[in-house]
Amino acid sequence: MQEPIRISYYIDESGNTGDLARYDGLLGFGDQPYFSLAAVGIPDIALVEEVLPALRRKHRVRIQELKSSALSDKPGFILDVVRLICDHDLPYFIEIVDKKFFLCMGILTFQLLRPFEGSPEGPRTAYVRNELAEFLYRNAPAEVFDAFVAACNTPEDSTLRAEFQTLLNFSRSTQDETGRAQAIQKSATLVLDEYETESRENNDAWRSFLPPPDNSKRGRPIWLLPNLTSLMNIYARINRYEGGMLSDVAMIHDEQIHFDEILQSNKTAAESLESPAVNVYTPHSDFKFLESAPLSFARSGDSLGLQLADLLAGFCMRYTRSLIKSPEGLPPAAHECFRQLIRASRPDSGVGINQVMIAEHAKMLTLASFARGREGTS
Numbered sequence: 466m467q468e469p470i471r472i473s474y475y476i477d478e479s480g481n482t483g484d485l486a487r488y489d490g491l492l493g494f495g496d497q498p499y500f501s502l503a504a505v506g507i508p509d510i511a512l513v514e515e516v517l518p519a520l521r522r523k524h525r526v527r528i529q530e531l532k533s534s535a536l537s538d539k540p541g542f543i544l545d546v547v548r549l550i551c552d553h554d555l556p557y558f559i560e561i562v563d564k565k566f567f568l569c570m571g572i573l574t575f576q577l578l579r580p581f582e583g584s585p586e587g588p589r590t591a592y593v594r595n596e597l598a599e600f601l602y603r604n605a606p607a608e609v610f611d612a613f614v615a616a617c618n619t620p621e622d623s624t625l626r627a628e629f630q631t632l633l634n635f636s637r638s639t640q641d642e643t644g645r646a647q648a649i650q651k652s653a654t655l656v657l658d659e660y661e662t663e664s665r666e667n668n669d670a671w672r673s674f675l676p677p678p679d680n681s682k683r684g685r686p687i688w689l690l691p692n693l694t695s696l697m698n699i700y701a702r703i704n705r706y707e708g709g710m711l712s713d714v715a716m717i718h719d720e721q722i723h724f725d726e727i728l729q730s731n732k733t734a735a736e737s738l739e740s741p742a743v744n745v746y747t748p749h750s751d752f753k754f755l756e757s758a759p760l761s762f763a764r765s766g767d768s769l770g771l772q773l774a775d776l777l778a779g780f781c782m783r784y785t786r787s788l789i790k791s792p793e794g795l796p797p798a799a800h801e802c803f804r805q806l807i808r809a810s811r812p813d814s815g816v817g818i819n820q821v822m823i824a825e826h827a828k829m830l831t832l833a834s835f836a837r838g839r840e841g842t843s
Protein backbone atom coordinates (compact mmCIF):
# COMPACT_ATOMS: atom_id res chain seq x y z
CA MET A 466 0.00 0.00 0.00
CA GLN A 467 1.37 3.44 -1.01
CA GLU A 468 2.17 5.63 1.98
CA PRO A 469 0.63 9.13 2.09
CA ILE A 470 2.91 11.66 0.38
CA ARG A 471 4.81 13.66 3.00
CA ILE A 472 6.55 16.06 0.60
CA SER A 473 6.48 16.68 -3.15
CA TYR A 474 9.50 17.87 -5.12
CA TYR A 475 8.56 19.97 -8.13
CA ILE A 476 11.14 20.00 -10.94
CA ASP A 477 11.57 22.21 -13.99
CA GLU A 478 14.38 23.25 -16.32
CA SER A 479 15.57 26.28 -18.26
CA GLY A 480 17.85 26.47 -21.27
CA ASN A 481 17.52 24.30 -24.37
CA THR A 482 17.30 20.70 -23.13
CA GLY A 483 18.13 18.90 -26.36
CA ASP A 484 20.94 16.50 -27.18
CA LEU A 485 24.27 18.38 -27.05
CA ALA A 486 25.57 16.04 -29.73
CA ARG A 487 23.33 18.04 -32.08
CA TYR A 488 24.88 21.40 -31.21
CA ASP A 489 25.50 24.10 -33.79
CA GLY A 490 29.23 23.50 -34.22
CA LEU A 491 30.10 26.97 -32.91
CA LEU A 492 29.78 26.16 -29.19
CA GLY A 493 27.15 28.88 -28.98
CA PHE A 494 24.29 26.45 -28.34
CA GLY A 495 21.73 28.80 -29.87
CA ASP A 496 22.60 31.63 -27.45
CA GLN A 497 21.77 29.27 -24.57
CA PRO A 498 25.21 28.19 -23.34
CA TYR A 499 23.85 27.29 -19.90
CA PHE A 500 21.23 24.87 -18.66
CA SER A 501 19.56 24.85 -15.27
CA LEU A 502 17.37 22.31 -13.50
CA ALA A 503 15.66 23.17 -10.22
CA ALA A 504 13.66 21.17 -7.69
CA VAL A 505 11.80 22.66 -4.73
CA GLY A 506 10.27 20.55 -1.99
CA ILE A 507 6.83 21.62 -0.73
CA PRO A 508 5.14 19.67 2.09
CA ASP A 509 1.91 21.67 1.82
CA ILE A 510 1.06 23.59 -1.35
CA ALA A 511 -1.47 25.63 0.68
CA LEU A 512 1.45 27.73 1.95
CA VAL A 513 2.30 28.82 -1.58
CA GLU A 514 -1.34 29.39 -2.45
CA GLU A 515 -1.69 31.65 0.57
CA VAL A 516 1.43 33.79 0.09
CA LEU A 517 1.72 34.17 -3.69
CA PRO A 518 -1.36 36.36 -4.27
CA ALA A 519 0.11 39.08 -2.04
CA LEU A 520 3.43 38.92 -3.92
CA ARG A 521 1.55 39.18 -7.21
CA ARG A 522 -0.21 42.33 -6.05
CA LYS A 523 2.97 43.85 -4.64
CA HIS A 524 4.84 43.46 -7.93
CA ARG A 525 1.83 43.87 -10.25
CA VAL A 526 2.22 40.43 -11.78
CA ARG A 527 -0.89 39.82 -13.85
CA ILE A 528 0.00 36.81 -15.99
CA GLN A 529 -1.89 33.68 -15.00
CA GLU A 530 0.98 31.19 -15.25
CA LEU A 531 4.25 32.22 -13.61
CA LYS A 532 7.01 31.76 -16.20
CA SER A 533 10.53 33.03 -15.67
CA SER A 534 10.83 33.98 -19.34
CA ALA A 535 7.89 36.38 -18.93
CA LEU A 536 9.11 37.81 -15.60
CA SER A 537 12.75 38.59 -16.38
CA ASP A 538 11.94 42.29 -15.97
CA LYS A 539 10.67 41.75 -12.40
CA PRO A 540 13.72 40.65 -10.38
CA GLY A 541 12.08 41.96 -7.21
CA PHE A 542 9.27 39.44 -7.59
CA ILE A 543 11.74 36.59 -8.14
CA LEU A 544 13.64 37.78 -5.03
CA ASP A 545 10.47 37.64 -2.93
CA VAL A 546 9.76 34.12 -4.22
CA VAL A 547 13.28 33.08 -3.19
CA ARG A 548 12.72 34.69 0.21
CA LEU A 549 9.49 32.68 0.53
CA ILE A 550 11.43 29.47 -0.14
CA CYS A 551 14.30 30.33 2.19
CA ASP A 552 12.20 31.81 5.03
CA HIS A 553 10.03 28.68 5.18
CA ASP A 554 13.06 26.39 4.88
CA LEU A 555 11.76 24.65 1.77
CA PRO A 556 14.52 22.35 0.45
CA TYR A 557 15.72 23.26 -3.03
CA PHE A 558 18.19 21.60 -5.37
CA ILE A 559 19.57 23.45 -8.38
CA GLU A 560 21.99 22.31 -11.09
CA ILE A 561 23.57 24.99 -13.30
CA VAL A 562 25.43 23.49 -16.26
CA ASP A 563 27.83 25.14 -18.68
CA LYS A 564 27.15 23.11 -21.83
CA LYS A 565 30.69 23.43 -23.19
CA PHE A 566 32.08 22.22 -19.85
CA PHE A 567 29.54 19.37 -19.98
CA LEU A 568 31.07 18.28 -23.29
CA CYS A 569 34.56 18.47 -21.74
CA MET A 570 33.45 16.26 -18.87
CA GLY A 571 31.96 13.84 -21.38
CA ILE A 572 35.34 13.47 -23.09
CA LEU A 573 37.05 12.91 -19.74
CA THR A 574 34.45 10.59 -18.21
CA PHE A 575 33.83 8.32 -21.18
CA GLN A 576 37.24 8.39 -22.82
CA LEU A 577 40.36 9.89 -21.26
CA LEU A 578 39.66 8.93 -17.62
CA ARG A 579 37.04 6.22 -17.79
CA PRO A 580 35.80 4.61 -14.57
CA PHE A 581 36.92 1.02 -14.21
CA GLU A 582 34.99 -1.75 -12.51
CA GLY A 583 36.39 -2.44 -9.07
CA SER A 584 38.12 0.94 -8.92
CA PRO A 585 36.11 3.23 -6.59
CA GLU A 586 35.56 6.79 -7.65
CA GLY A 587 36.43 9.50 -5.15
CA PRO A 588 37.55 13.09 -4.59
CA ARG A 589 40.98 12.58 -6.18
CA THR A 590 39.58 11.15 -9.42
CA ALA A 591 36.94 13.89 -9.54
CA TYR A 592 39.62 16.54 -8.99
CA VAL A 593 41.81 15.26 -11.84
CA ARG A 594 38.83 15.05 -14.20
CA ASN A 595 37.78 18.59 -13.35
CA GLU A 596 41.30 19.96 -13.82
CA LEU A 597 41.69 18.36 -17.24
CA ALA A 598 38.15 19.35 -18.23
CA GLU A 599 38.98 22.96 -17.35
CA PHE A 600 42.13 22.72 -19.47
CA LEU A 601 40.10 21.47 -22.44
CA TYR A 602 37.50 24.18 -21.85
CA ARG A 603 40.09 26.96 -21.96
CA ASN A 604 42.44 25.64 -24.63
CA ALA A 605 40.87 23.07 -26.94
CA PRO A 606 39.87 24.35 -30.40
CA ALA A 607 36.41 23.72 -31.81
CA GLU A 608 37.81 20.79 -33.81
CA VAL A 609 38.17 18.74 -30.60
CA PHE A 610 34.48 19.16 -29.74
CA ASP A 611 33.39 18.71 -33.35
CA ALA A 612 35.26 15.38 -33.49
CA PHE A 613 33.70 14.17 -30.21
CA VAL A 614 30.22 15.11 -31.42
CA ALA A 615 30.85 13.49 -34.80
CA ALA A 616 31.88 10.26 -33.07
CA CYS A 617 28.59 10.33 -31.16
CA ASN A 618 26.41 11.15 -34.15
CA THR A 619 28.11 8.64 -36.45
CA PRO A 620 29.42 6.02 -34.04
CA GLU A 621 31.91 3.77 -35.80
CA ASP A 622 35.59 2.89 -35.91
CA SER A 623 36.62 5.68 -38.27
CA THR A 624 34.97 8.57 -36.40
CA LEU A 625 36.29 7.38 -33.04
CA ARG A 626 39.84 7.07 -34.39
CA ALA A 627 39.54 10.52 -35.94
CA GLU A 628 38.49 11.94 -32.60
CA PHE A 629 41.39 10.32 -30.75
CA GLN A 630 43.77 11.69 -33.38
CA THR A 631 42.29 15.18 -32.93
CA LEU A 632 42.90 14.96 -29.17
CA LEU A 633 46.47 13.82 -29.78
CA ASN A 634 47.14 16.61 -32.29
CA PHE A 635 45.79 19.19 -29.85
CA SER A 636 47.75 17.93 -26.85
CA ARG A 637 51.02 17.57 -28.78
CA SER A 638 50.84 21.07 -30.26
CA THR A 639 49.83 22.90 -27.07
CA GLN A 640 52.51 24.63 -25.03
CA ASP A 641 51.74 24.01 -21.38
CA GLU A 642 53.98 24.30 -18.33
CA THR A 643 51.42 22.80 -15.95
CA GLY A 644 51.64 19.30 -17.42
CA ARG A 645 47.94 19.09 -18.29
CA ALA A 646 48.51 18.90 -22.04
CA GLN A 647 50.99 16.08 -21.45
CA ALA A 648 48.46 14.31 -19.23
CA ILE A 649 45.83 14.52 -21.96
CA GLN A 650 48.34 13.25 -24.53
CA LYS A 651 49.29 10.32 -22.30
CA SER A 652 45.66 9.46 -21.57
CA ALA A 653 44.67 9.70 -25.24
CA THR A 654 47.58 7.43 -26.20
CA LEU A 655 46.64 4.86 -23.57
CA VAL A 656 42.95 4.94 -24.50
CA LEU A 657 43.79 4.53 -28.19
CA ASP A 658 45.98 1.51 -27.31
CA GLU A 659 43.10 0.07 -25.27
CA TYR A 660 40.77 0.57 -28.19
CA GLU A 661 43.21 -1.11 -30.60
CA THR A 662 43.34 -4.15 -28.31
CA GLU A 663 39.57 -4.36 -27.81
CA SER A 664 38.73 -3.76 -31.48
CA ARG A 665 40.76 -6.80 -32.51
CA GLU A 666 38.33 -8.97 -30.54
CA ASN A 667 35.11 -6.96 -30.94
CA ASN A 668 33.91 -5.12 -34.03
CA ASP A 669 31.69 -2.92 -31.85
CA ALA A 670 34.44 -1.97 -29.40
CA TRP A 671 33.74 1.71 -30.11
CA ARG A 672 30.62 1.39 -27.91
CA SER A 673 32.82 1.23 -24.80
CA PHE A 674 34.47 4.55 -25.62
CA LEU A 675 31.38 6.72 -26.12
CA PRO A 676 28.57 7.85 -23.81
CA PRO A 677 25.82 5.20 -23.65
CA PRO A 678 22.97 6.48 -25.85
CA ASP A 679 19.26 6.49 -25.11
CA ASN A 680 16.66 6.16 -27.83
CA SER A 681 14.10 8.87 -28.49
CA LYS A 682 10.46 8.00 -29.11
CA ARG A 683 11.29 8.04 -32.81
CA GLY A 684 14.15 5.59 -32.31
CA ARG A 685 16.90 8.16 -32.76
CA PRO A 686 19.89 7.77 -30.43
CA ILE A 687 20.38 10.59 -27.93
CA TRP A 688 23.89 10.90 -26.53
CA LEU A 689 24.31 13.92 -24.30
CA LEU A 690 21.30 15.22 -22.35
CA PRO A 691 22.25 17.65 -19.59
CA ASN A 692 18.75 17.44 -18.13
CA LEU A 693 19.17 13.66 -17.72
CA THR A 694 22.46 13.94 -15.83
CA SER A 695 21.13 16.87 -13.80
CA LEU A 696 17.93 15.05 -12.84
CA MET A 697 19.82 11.96 -11.72
CA ASN A 698 22.10 14.09 -9.54
CA ILE A 699 19.16 16.00 -8.06
CA TYR A 700 17.47 12.69 -7.29
CA ALA A 701 20.63 11.52 -5.53
CA ARG A 702 20.81 14.82 -3.63
CA ILE A 703 17.19 14.44 -2.53
CA ASN A 704 18.05 10.89 -1.46
CA ARG A 705 20.86 12.28 0.69
CA TYR A 706 18.67 15.01 2.16
CA GLU A 707 15.89 12.55 2.99
CA GLY A 708 18.31 10.04 4.50
CA GLY A 709 17.27 7.40 1.98
CA MET A 710 13.63 7.50 3.11
CA LEU A 711 11.81 8.08 -0.18
CA SER A 712 8.70 5.90 0.06
CA ASP A 713 6.52 8.88 1.08
CA VAL A 714 8.21 11.35 -1.30
CA ALA A 715 6.91 12.33 -4.76
CA MET A 716 8.80 13.92 -7.66
CA ILE A 717 6.75 15.91 -10.16
CA HIS A 718 8.54 17.06 -13.31
CA ASP A 719 7.30 19.56 -15.86
CA GLU A 720 5.82 17.81 -18.87
CA GLN A 721 8.49 16.19 -21.05
CA ILE A 722 6.91 15.08 -24.32
CA HIS A 723 10.14 13.84 -25.90
CA PHE A 724 12.24 12.68 -22.94
CA ASP A 725 9.82 11.37 -20.27
CA GLU A 726 10.50 7.70 -21.01
CA ILE A 727 14.27 8.27 -21.02
CA LEU A 728 14.12 10.07 -17.67
CA GLN A 729 11.98 7.31 -16.16
CA SER A 730 14.21 4.48 -17.38
CA ASN A 731 17.39 6.16 -16.18
CA LYS A 732 15.83 6.83 -12.78
CA THR A 733 15.08 3.10 -12.52
CA ALA A 734 18.64 2.31 -13.60
CA ALA A 735 20.08 4.65 -10.95
CA GLU A 736 17.97 2.96 -8.26
CA SER A 737 19.25 -0.47 -9.28
CA LEU A 738 22.96 0.38 -9.02
CA GLU A 739 23.23 -1.32 -5.61
CA SER A 740 26.89 -2.26 -5.00
CA PRO A 741 28.22 -0.35 -8.05
CA ALA A 742 26.80 2.79 -6.40
CA VAL A 743 30.04 3.10 -4.44
CA ASN A 744 31.75 3.83 -7.76
CA VAL A 745 29.49 6.83 -8.43
CA TYR A 746 31.04 9.92 -6.90
CA THR A 747 29.50 13.36 -6.90
CA PRO A 748 29.78 15.69 -3.90
CA HIS A 749 26.77 16.12 -1.63
CA SER A 750 24.68 13.33 -3.17
CA ASP A 751 23.95 9.68 -2.44
CA PHE A 752 23.44 7.21 -5.29
CA LYS A 753 22.76 4.30 -2.96
CA PHE A 754 18.97 4.16 -3.08
CA LEU A 755 17.21 2.20 -0.35
CA GLU A 756 13.74 3.27 -1.47
CA SER A 757 12.13 4.75 -4.58
CA ALA A 758 10.27 8.03 -5.05
CA PRO A 759 7.72 7.96 -7.89
CA LEU A 760 8.39 10.33 -10.79
CA SER A 761 5.41 11.79 -12.63
CA PHE A 762 4.94 14.55 -15.20
CA ALA A 763 2.45 17.42 -15.20
CA ARG A 764 1.69 20.66 -17.01
CA SER A 765 3.24 23.66 -15.29
CA GLY A 766 0.07 25.67 -15.88
CA ASP A 767 -1.74 23.29 -13.55
CA SER A 768 0.82 23.36 -10.75
CA LEU A 769 2.06 26.25 -8.60
CA GLY A 770 4.90 24.03 -7.42
CA LEU A 771 6.16 23.58 -10.98
CA GLN A 772 5.86 27.32 -11.54
CA LEU A 773 8.12 27.97 -8.52
CA ALA A 774 10.64 25.48 -9.92
CA ASP A 775 10.44 27.26 -13.30
CA LEU A 776 11.17 30.60 -11.63
CA LEU A 777 14.23 29.18 -9.85
CA ALA A 778 15.61 27.40 -12.91
CA GLY A 779 14.99 30.32 -15.26
CA PHE A 780 16.49 32.87 -12.89
CA CYS A 781 19.64 30.80 -12.32
CA MET A 782 20.17 30.18 -16.03
CA ARG A 783 19.70 33.85 -16.96
CA TYR A 784 21.72 35.18 -14.03
CA THR A 785 24.64 32.92 -14.95
CA ARG A 786 24.48 33.82 -18.63
CA SER A 787 24.19 37.55 -17.98
CA LEU A 788 26.84 37.78 -15.28
CA ILE A 789 29.49 35.90 -17.22
CA LYS A 790 28.70 37.75 -20.45
CA SER A 791 27.93 41.27 -19.21
CA PRO A 792 27.75 41.66 -15.40
CA GLU A 793 27.20 45.42 -15.37
CA GLY A 794 23.63 45.15 -16.64
CA LEU A 795 22.27 43.14 -13.71
CA PRO A 796 20.08 44.89 -11.11
CA PRO A 797 20.90 44.60 -7.38
CA ALA A 798 17.79 42.47 -6.80
CA ALA A 799 19.17 39.80 -9.13
CA HIS A 800 22.47 39.70 -7.24
CA GLU A 801 20.62 39.53 -3.93
CA CYS A 802 18.47 36.68 -5.22
CA PHE A 803 21.52 34.57 -6.07
CA ARG A 804 23.21 35.56 -2.80
CA GLN A 805 20.22 34.31 -0.81
CA LEU A 806 20.26 31.00 -2.66
CA ILE A 807 23.97 30.60 -1.90
CA ARG A 808 23.56 31.62 1.75
CA ALA A 809 20.72 29.16 2.34
CA SER A 810 22.65 26.28 0.77
CA ARG A 811 23.55 23.37 3.05
CA PRO A 812 25.99 21.28 1.02
CA ASP A 813 26.32 18.53 3.64
CA SER A 814 22.62 17.75 3.25
CA GLY A 815 22.58 18.26 -0.54
CA VAL A 816 20.48 21.44 -0.43
CA GLY A 817 21.53 24.37 -2.60
CA ILE A 818 23.24 25.05 -5.92
CA ASN A 819 25.60 22.71 -7.80
CA GLN A 820 27.59 24.56 -10.47
CA VAL A 821 28.88 22.36 -13.30
CA MET A 822 31.33 24.84 -14.79
CA ILE A 823 34.93 25.98 -14.53
CA ALA A 824 35.96 27.11 -11.05
CA GLU A 825 36.63 30.68 -12.15
CA HIS A 826 33.04 31.16 -13.30
CA ALA A 827 31.57 29.54 -10.19
CA LYS A 828 33.67 31.85 -8.01
CA MET A 829 32.69 34.85 -10.14
CA LEU A 830 28.98 34.14 -9.58
CA THR A 831 29.35 33.87 -5.82
CA LEU A 832 31.61 36.90 -5.37
CA ALA A 833 29.48 39.15 -7.59
CA SER A 834 26.27 38.23 -5.79
CA PHE A 835 27.75 38.90 -2.34
CA ALA A 836 29.47 42.12 -3.42
CA ARG A 837 26.42 43.67 -5.10
CA GLY A 838 23.46 41.86 -3.62
CA ARG A 839 22.26 44.05 -0.78
CA GLU A 840 22.11 47.34 -2.65
CA GLY A 841 18.60 48.62 -3.21
CA THR A 842 16.74 45.35 -2.58
CA SER A 843 14.03 46.58 -0.21
